[in-house]
Amino acid sequence: MRNIVVGAALLVVAAGVGWYVKSSGAEQPGAQQIAPGRGGPGSGAVNVLVTTVGYAPFAQDMEAIGTAHANESVDVTAKVSNRVTLIAFREGQQVKSGDVLVEFDSHQVRATLAEAEAALRDSRSQFNRSRELFATRALSEAQLDQLQATLSMNEARVAGARSQLEDTIIRAPFAGRVGLRNVSVGSFVSPGTVITTLDDASVIKLDFSVPEVFLSQIKEGLEITSRTTAYADEFKGKVSSIDNRLDPVSRAVLVRARIDNRDARLKPGMLMTVRLMRAESSAMLVPEEALVPEGNSQYVFAVRDGKAVRTQVLIGRRRPGEVEIVKGLAEGDVVVVEGTQMVRDGSPVNPVVSATPRGAMLEAEVGGERA
Numbered sequence: 520m521r522n523i524v525v526g527a528a529l530l531v532v533a534a535g536v537g538w539y540v541k542s543s544g545a546e547q548p549g550a551q552q553i554a555p556g557r558g559g560p561g562s563g564a565v566n567v568l569v570t571t572v573g574y575a576p577f578a579q580d581m582e583a584i585g586t587a588h589a590n591e592s593v594d595v596t597a598k599v600s601n602r603v604t605l606i607a608f609r610e611g612q613q614v615k616s617g618d619v620l621v622e623f624d625s626h627q628v629r630a631t632l633a634e635a636e637a638a639l640r641d642s643r644s645q646f647n648r649s650r651e652l653f654a655t656r657a658l659s660e661a662q663l664d665q666l667q668a669t670l671s672m673n674e675a676r677v678a679g680a681r682s683q684l685e686d687t688i689i690r691a692p693f694a695g696r697v698g699l700r701n702v703s704v705g706s707f708v709s710p711g712t713v714i715t716t717l718d719d720a721s722v723i724k725l726d727f728s729v730p731e732v733f734l735s736q737i738k739e740g741l742e743i744t745s746r747t748t749a750y751a752d753e754f755k756g757k758v759s760s761i762d763n764r765l766d767p768v769s770r771a772v773l774v775r776a777r778i779d780n781r782d783a784r785l786k787p788g789m790l791m792t793v794r795l796m797r798a799e800s801s802a803m804l805v806p807e808e809a810l811v812p813e814g815n816s817q818y819v820f821a822v823r824d825g826k827a828v829r830t831q832v833l834i835g836r837r838r839p840g841e842v843e844i845v846k847g848l849a850e851g852d853v854v855v856v857e858g859t860q861m862v863r864d865g866s867p868v869n870p871v872v873s874a875t876p877r878g879a880m881l882e883a884e885v886g887g888e889r890a
Contacts, residue, residue, distance in 0.1 A: 564869040567858030569822055570806060572848050577802035580794050585727030587789040589718035591693050595620060597708045598686045610699050614691045621714055625687040632680035639673040646670045695719035723778040723785045725756060727793045728771040737761060743776050745791045754778050802843040809856045810842065820855040820862055822870055827855060829864035
């Protein structure tokens with residue numbers, strides 16, 4: 520009886536184990552596993568995001584830091600040591616070319632000029648009389664030459680005195696806006712003392728450095744946009760000149776652009792961010808995600824006849840999110856953008872969505888069927 524009970528228990532255990540193996544699917548031949556990203560049971564195709572290769576405008580820009588300068592700028596200084604007798608401008612005033620800015624004490628200079636003019640009148644009178652005497656042979660030629668030399672000397676003295684008188688008056692050399700004054704009436708100034716500044720800021724010269732690698736693409740007339748922390752909007756200008764030498768340390772060239780500033784919002788000395796818009800051209804672009812780097816080479820997976828074909832490409836210029844394809848692809852080719860890690864050369868793929876480099880989401884036709 521005991522043997523019968525033990526045998527029945529063993530049969531129950533064996534039946535339970537067999538049921539567990541069958542229900543778990545273990546060791547079942549032909550069992551199908553569906554991996555994440557697969558197209559579905561039995562398809563074997565990987566769902567991938569693709570894009571259609573095409574040409575698009577490519578205007579790569581470059582940013583630099585520049586400093587604003589006035590179109591014309593001078594420090595107003597005295598030529599001689601003298602005392603200020605008149606300040607003829609207001610701080611921040613717009614002046615015209617030739618306007619009087621400052622006058623100095625001119626009493627001594629005027630006296631010197633009056634003396635020189637008197638001597639000139641006397642020598643001119645003597646010379647005129649001597650010519651009449653020379654005509655009658657009452658005066659020798661040597662004496663006439665001496666009187667003429669005296670006349671010339673007195674003319675030079677008058678010219679010098681007038682020049683000294685002119686130095687007592689400072690005039691604006693060009694139209695512009697004067698800055699803050701550093702002297703007062705009665706101040707004694709020496710040569711080189713800065714009385715005020717004068718700037719013509721109707722046009723701003725913006726100087727910035729460009730690396731040597733971009734030198735071939737910089738030319739006069741190229742448009743720029745610039746910004747400053749003082750204003751929210753942008754200022755447009757054009758490259759006016761390029762320095763003929765590169766800095767041997769930084770290997771950069773100094774570039775100057777001109778910005779219209781008739782509204783006087785920009786001030787000399789401002790720090791500005793410059794964006795240089797290089798000439799626009801057409802380029803074959805793909806998203807950077809499509810690239811599969813391997814060593815020094817770049818590859819993409821092109822979709823042909825429903826399969827991923829590993830294709831080597833030569834890349835060119837870059838901009839955020841996109842890269843130029845120089846060689847390896849043709850316009851109209853379809854390449855994998857997302858899912859490159861799940862495919863191999865020759866793997867079947869299911870392109871479900873496509874995106875162009877310009878960001879438009881389109882459906883791609885692959886192998887004559889719309890994905």
